[in-house]
Amino acid sequence: MYTQGLDLVPKGEKPEAPKSEEEARLEAAFQRKIDEEIRIEPTDWMPEGYRRTLIRQISQHAHSEIVGMLPEGNWVTRAPTLRRKAILLAKIQDEAGHGLYLYSACETLGVTREELYEQLLAGKAKYSSIFNYPTLTWADIGIIGWLVDGAAIMNQVPLQRCSYGPYARAMIRICKEESFHQRQGYELCLALAEGSPEQRRMLQDALNRWWWPVLMMFGPPDKDSWHTAQSMKWKIKRFTNDELRQKFVDAVVPQAERLGLKIPDPHLKWNPERGHYDFGEVPWDEFWRVIKGDGPCNRQRMEQRRRAWEEGRWVREAALAYAEKRRRRQQSEAA
Amino acid sequence: MKGWPLYEVFIRPRNGVAHRHVGSLHAPDPEMALELARDLYCRRGEGTSIWVVPASAITASRPEDKDAFFEPLEKEYRHPSHYNIPPDVKNM
Ligand SMILES: [Fe+2]
Ligand SMILES: [Fe+2]
Numbered sequence A: 001m002y003t004q005g006l007d008l009v010p011k012g013e014k015p016e017a018p019k020s021e022e023e024a025r026l027e028a029a030f031q032r033k034i035d036e037e038i039r040i041e042p043t044d045w046m047p048e049g050y051r052r053t054l055i056r057q058i059s060q061h062a063h064s065e066i067v068g069m070l071p072e073g074n075w076v077t078r079a080p081t082l083r084r085k086a087i088l089l090a091k092i093q094d095e096a097g098h099g100l101y102l103y104s105a106c107e108t109l110g111v112t113r114e115e116l117y118e119q120l121l122a123g124k125a126k127y128s129s130i131f132n133y134p135t136l137t138w139a140d141i142g143i144i145g146w147l148v149d150g151a152a153i154m155n156q157v158p159l160q161r162c163s164y165g166p167y168a169r170a171m172i173r174i175c176k177e178e179s180f181h182q183r184q185g186y187e188l189c190l191a192l193a194e195g196s197p198e199q200r201r202m203l204q205d206a207l208n209r210w211w212w213p214v215l216m217m218f219g220p221p222d223k224d225s226w227h228t229a230q231s232m233k234w235k236i237k238r239f240t241n242d243e244l245r246q247k248f249v250d251a252v253v254p255q256a257e258r259l260g261l262k263i264p265d266p267h268l269k270w271n272p273e274r275g276h277y278d279f280g281e282v283p284w285d286e287f288w289r290v291i292k293g294d295g296p297c298n299r300q301r302m303e304q305r306r307r308a309w310e311e312g313r314w315v316r317e318a319a320l321a322y323a324e325k326r327r328r329r330q331q332s333e334a335a
Numbered sequence B: 001m002k003g004w005p006l007y008e009v010f011i012r013p014r015n016g017v018a019h020r021h022v023g024s025l026h027a028p029d030p031e032m033a034l035e036l037a038r039d040l041y042c043r044r045g046e047g048t049s050i051w052v053v054p055a056s057a058i059t060a061s062r063p064e065d066k067d068a069f070f071e072p073l074e075k076e077y078r079h080p081s082h083y084n085i086p087p088d089v090k091n092m
């Protein structure tokens, strides 16, 4: 999902060192807590691997929210009505907020936001592959809200019960806000679906381009997801990638039909025996290419983030200078 | 209790939920504030974690700023109920 990059084995990660007796005892007690659904809080003892996995997962999630503002930002000045513009701005502002909630949750694990952000800007951190695709038409904005935020919700709802307290609490806030994102997207799609033949064509074209990249959001197939088993045992994850992908397909196919859209997959078919839709193979080669940095917009996104950071420098400095001035003024007034 | 500053007390009722403000107390230093908070607010297993924060470290919004800070419903498009989704569309 927003943390598909977890399935890239990090360079230089060594197998766990042999444990001392004391460590083994602590770890057994830790796992008992997890099994009993007792949440882990920042000051509780936790295995190094749990902390490391969470830092990577939460920071990748945070980066995704931040980079995710860019494809939609492309349409703020081109929104067709004032209402649509206000909605889009509000949604993008929410995504910035989600990034910040998540960086804060991550900081409880002993890293700083600066470190994490520097990793992103240096191109060393991962974020969701989905944000490396371009937004070519206004229909893309509807499809993103409906499907990209829809897929995010599918993934984030179970994360509200993640074993790590600060992450779970951030997810509760985020999920509450995501609901408007998905609904405004579907409403936008409905407007196009009920519009002119050209608008309907535009909507279908957007779905054709976004469908497979959206299914990639859930991460590689379970057989290639090396960290899934451990994350499930630690209850960082509650469902596997393939389970969530299936739930998503089952939920959105009827929604697409309601819009008069055709899912661009010749293998998509209701399977009454399984009680699920069967669907074709996701183009995984493309997924690995994009996640490793070679998607249609990877370079552009990183350039935009770096430029935003550089161009915002004077604002950060001015705020500090103002705080300093106010502090001195208060001091001299008190004197 | 001259020289005993005011501390605000926050308790986490159980793992998984956030610390919640429960009240305040005076103490000579943060460590003693923590011990006093335990005796004053946590005699019946009310929590699994306590935070004490010097009240002087808290900056609060002012009632005069109410309109600028908390303009309530005028941006109703921030709420899911603002959007017209036909009732036959499920899972939304
Ligand atoms: Fe999101
Ligand atoms: Fe978000």
Ligand SMILES: [Fe+2]
Pocket (backbone or CB within 6 Å): A095, A149, A152, A178, A181
């Ligand atoms: Fe969103």
